[in-house]
Amino acid sequence: MPTKKTASHFATQSRIILPGSQKAAFAQTATEKPAPAAIRITVSVVVKRKAPLKTANRLGKERLTRVQFRQAHGPDPNALKLVRAFAKEYGLTPVPGTPAPGSRIIKLTGSITAMQKAFGAPLVHKTTETATYRVREGSITLPSELSGSVEAVLGLDNRPQAEPHFRIAGDTRNFAARTAQAGGFATPHASIQPSAQQANISYTPVQVAQFYQFPANASAAGQTIGILELGGGYRAADITAYFKSLGQPTPKVTAVSVDGGKNSPSTSSSADGEVMLDIEVSAAVAPGANIAVYFAPNTDQGFLDALDAAIHDTTNKPSVISISWGSAEANWTQQSMTALDAACQSAAALGITVTAAAGDNGSTDGGTGNNVDFPSSSPHVLACGGTKLTGSGTTITSEVVWNELANNEGATGGGVSNVFPLPAWQSSTNVPAPGKATGGRGVPDVCGNADPATGYTVRVDGQDLVIGGTSAVAPLWAGLIAVANQQNGATAGLLQPQIYAAKAKAGFRDITSGDNGSFSAGPGWDACTGLGSPITATLIPFLTTTASGKKPTKPKPTKPTKRKK
The missing domain is CATH 3.40.50.200 (Peptidase S8/S53 domain)
Structure with a gap:
C-alpha cells in the first residue's frame, strides 16, 4: 500500500521568527561542510505555561505543591497539541515521556533534513583543530500558528555553552x-x-x-x-x-x-x-x-x-x-x-x-x-x-x-x-x-x-x-x-x-x-x-520558609466519591 502523506497544514503558513533565537556566528577558525542529512538529533521545545506564575509565586511568597504547580502552571495542552501536529507533518517524533510531569519541555527527534525544514535553520558542521560542532547561525522560524505557543527551541546547535x-x-x-x-x-x-x-x-x-x-x-x-x-x-x-x-x-x-x-x-x-x-x-x-x-x-x-x-x-x-x-x-x-x-x-x-x-x-x-x-x-x-x-x-x-x-x-x-x-x-x-x-x-x-x-x-x-x-x-x-x-x-x-x-x-x-x-x-x-x-x-x-514567613499552602483533600450500590 502506498504511504499516506500528511496534509500540508503548517507548510502552507507564513513563517515568523522565534523571538530571541538569533544565534551568533561561529567565532573560531574552522572548515565547514553541510551536516550529514541522515543524522538524527533531538531538540528540546519549550511550550508556554497553562497560566503565568503570579509575582508572589515567583518570589516564593506563595509556595505551590507539585500537584498545584502541574495543574495550574504546567505545559499548555493546546500548545502541546500544536507542537505534536507540527512534528508529525515535518517527520519529527516526540520522545516518549516528554514533557515530564511539571516540565514544559517536549523533545522531538528527527533527521538533520527534517529539522532544517521544520525550523528554517540551515545546519552545518564546523571543524576546528580540536573538535567538530553542529552549528546554526541566525534565527529559527516557525509556522505562524505556533506564535506564542513555543518559547524556545534548543539543541539544533551543539557548541559548548558554558x-x-x-x-x-x-x-x-x-x-x-x-x-x-x-x-x-x-x-x-x-x-x-x-x-x-x-x-x-x-x-x-x-x-x-x-x-x-x-x-x-x-x-x-x-x-x-x-x-x-x-x-x-x-x-x-x-x-x-x-x-x-x-x-x-x-x-x-x-x-x-x-x-x-x-x-x-x-x-x-x-x-x-x-x-x-x-x-x-x-x-x-x-x-x-x-x-x-x-x-x-x-x-x-x-x-x-x-x-x-x-x-x-x-x-x-x-x-x-x-x-x-x-x-x-x-x-x-x-x-x-x-x-x-x-x-x-x-x-x-x-x-x-x-x-x-x-x-x-x-x-x-x-x-x-x-x-x-x-x-x-x-x-x-x-x-x-x-x-x-x-x-x-x-x-x-x-x-x-x-x-x-x-x-x-x-x-x-x-x-x-x-x-x-x-x-x-x-x-x-x-x-x-x-x-x-x-x-x-x-x-x-x-x-x-x-x-x-x-x-x-x-x-x-x-x-x-x-x-x-x-x-x-x-x-x-x-x-x-x-x-x-x-x-x-x-x-x-x-x-x-x-x-x-x-x-x-x-x-x-x-x-x-x-x-x-x-x-x-x-x-x-x-x-x-x-x-x-x-x-x-x-x-x-x-532564612524562613518565605519572605512573609508563611508555610507552603497545601491542596485541600478531595473527598472520595461514594459508589452507588
Missing part, C-alpha cells in the same frame, strides 16, 4: 577550566604539581565552615543538594577517601543522566576538578545531606534540560540546586536565558533555592567592557561572588575581594545585568546603572572564600589539589542552605527578599576592601561581594 568557574592554585593560564569548558574536546594539559601550590594557604571545607560560623554539629540530614555538571565525573573511591580524611561519613552521591550525559571521570585536568569540588565542598559543610549530580552535555540544551530535570525530580527531590557553570550574558541567546530564568522561577514557586557562581574573570567576565555571568544574573538565582579569606583557628583575620588578575589567577565576577531589570529587593542598594536600559540586576548577592591562593583542599582522581574560584562558593552556599532547611524545618526557597531586608544585615560580614576591576567593595551591597560573606549561625533564622 565554562566551569574553578581555578587550580598555580594554574595561571586556567588550562583545567578551559579544557573542561570544551567538554573534553580541547587538548588536555598537565595538572598542577604540588610544588606550584606551596606558597598558598589552603583550607578544608570544614575549616571554611568554621570561619563562617556554621552551627556546631551542623546537620543537613533529610536534605538533598542537586548539582549541575556539564562534563567530568567522580570516583566513589575518592569520595570515600576524602570524607574519611575529614572524619565524616561518606555522603550518598547519585548520578543522574540527562540527554545522555554521564558520570565520566578521566583526569584531574578535566572537568573532574569541578565535579569533585562541588560534591566535596557542599557535602562537607552539610553533613548528612544526600547529593544528586545531574550530568548533561555542555550545550544550552543540556544546561536547561539538566536544571529542569533537577527541579522536577520527584525521586531525589533536591531542596537546593548548585550551579558552577556559566558564561557572559552576551554569549547566550535570549531564548536560552528566558527559558532558564523561567525554570528558576518554577524552582522559587516550589520552594527550591538555586545558587550560581558569579564568574572568575573580574568585571569583564572575559569579554569586552563590563559583563556579568549568566545564570548568576537571573534575579531568581542566588549569585555567589568570591573573596580572599585568611584566618587563624576559627577566626577570620582578613577577608577582601578576590582579585588576582595581576597574577593571571582570576577575580570574582560582578557588575550589572544588561538583560534582567533591577529587582524590587535591590531597589535601595545603590546598584550602579546598567549598560543597557533593559538591565539593572546587580551581581552578586552574597560571597565566600574563592581565591585559589586561599583555596579548598579537595581530592580529584587520586590527587590532593587546592582549588578555588566562585565554583567553590555556589556549593558552599548550597550546603549552608541545606543546613538552614534542616534547622528551620522548611525549605528556604528564593532567599533574596529575606536577606536584603534590613533586619538580616547582622547575618553578613560586610566586605569593604578590594575591587574586581571596574567595581570596588564598600559598605553595604557592592558589585564585588554583594551583601557579604555569611555569619551562618546568625543568618539561619532569617
Whole structure:
C-alpha cells in the first residue's frame, strides 16, 4: 500500500521568527561542510505555561505543591497539541515521556533534513583543530500558528555553552577550566604539581565552615543538594577517601543522566576538578545531606534540560540546586536565558533555592567592557561572588575581594545585568546603572572564600589539589542552605527578599576592601561581594520558609466519591 502523506497544514503558513533565537556566528577558525542529512538529533521545545506564575509565586511568597504547580502552571495542552501536529507533518517524533510531569519541555527527534525544514535553520558542521560542532547561525522560524505557543527551541546547535568557574592554585593560564569548558574536546594539559601550590594557604571545607560560623554539629540530614555538571565525573573511591580524611561519613552521591550525559571521570585536568569540588565542598559543610549530580552535555540544551530535570525530580527531590557553570550574558541567546530564568522561577514557586557562581574573570567576565555571568544574573538565582579569606583557628583575620588578575589567577565576577531589570529587593542598594536600559540586576548577592591562593583542599582522581574560584562558593552556599532547611524545618526557597531586608544585615560580614576591576567593595551591597560573606549561625533564622514567613499552602483533600450500590 502506498504511504499516506500528511496534509500540508503548517507548510502552507507564513513563517515568523522565534523571538530571541538569533544565534551568533561561529567565532573560531574552522572548515565547514553541510551536516550529514541522515543524522538524527533531538531538540528540546519549550511550550508556554497553562497560566503565568503570579509575582508572589515567583518570589516564593506563595509556595505551590507539585500537584498545584502541574495543574495550574504546567505545559499548555493546546500548545502541546500544536507542537505534536507540527512534528508529525515535518517527520519529527516526540520522545516518549516528554514533557515530564511539571516540565514544559517536549523533545522531538528527527533527521538533520527534517529539522532544517521544520525550523528554517540551515545546519552545518564546523571543524576546528580540536573538535567538530553542529552549528546554526541566525534565527529559527516557525509556522505562524505556533506564535506564542513555543518559547524556545534548543539543541539544533551543539557548541559548548558554558565554562566551569574553578581555578587550580598555580594554574595561571586556567588550562583545567578551559579544557573542561570544551567538554573534553580541547587538548588536555598537565595538572598542577604540588610544588606550584606551596606558597598558598589552603583550607578544608570544614575549616571554611568554621570561619563562617556554621552551627556546631551542623546537620543537613533529610536534605538533598542537586548539582549541575556539564562534563567530568567522580570516583566513589575518592569520595570515600576524602570524607574519611575529614572524619565524616561518606555522603550518598547519585548520578543522574540527562540527554545522555554521564558520570565520566578521566583526569584531574578535566572537568573532574569541578565535579569533585562541588560534591566535596557542599557535602562537607552539610553533613548528612544526600547529593544528586545531574550530568548533561555542555550545550544550552543540556544546561536547561539538566536544571529542569533537577527541579522536577520527584525521586531525589533536591531542596537546593548548585550551579558552577556559566558564561557572559552576551554569549547566550535570549531564548536560552528566558527559558532558564523561567525554570528558576518554577524552582522559587516550589520552594527550591538555586545558587550560581558569579564568574572568575573580574568585571569583564572575559569579554569586552563590563559583563556579568549568566545564570548568576537571573534575579531568581542566588549569585555567589568570591573573596580572599585568611584566618587563624576559627577566626577570620582578613577577608577582601578576590582579585588576582595581576597574577593571571582570576577575580570574582560582578557588575550589572544588561538583560534582567533591577529587582524590587535591590531597589535601595545603590546598584550602579546598567549598560543597557533593559538591565539593572546587580551581581552578586552574597560571597565566600574563592581565591585559589586561599583555596579548598579537595581530592580529584587520586590527587590532593587546592582549588578555588566562585565554583567553590555556589556549593558552599548550597550546603549552608541545606543546613538552614534542616534547622528551620522548611525549605528556604528564593532567599533574596529575606536577606536584603534590613533586619538580616547582622547575618553578613560586610566586605569593604578590594575591587574586581571596574567595581570596588564598600559598605553595604557592592558589585564585588554583594551583601557579604555569611555569619551562618546568625543568618539561619532569617532564612524562613518565605519572605512573609508563611508555610507552603497545601491542596485541600478531595473527598472520595461514594459508589452507588
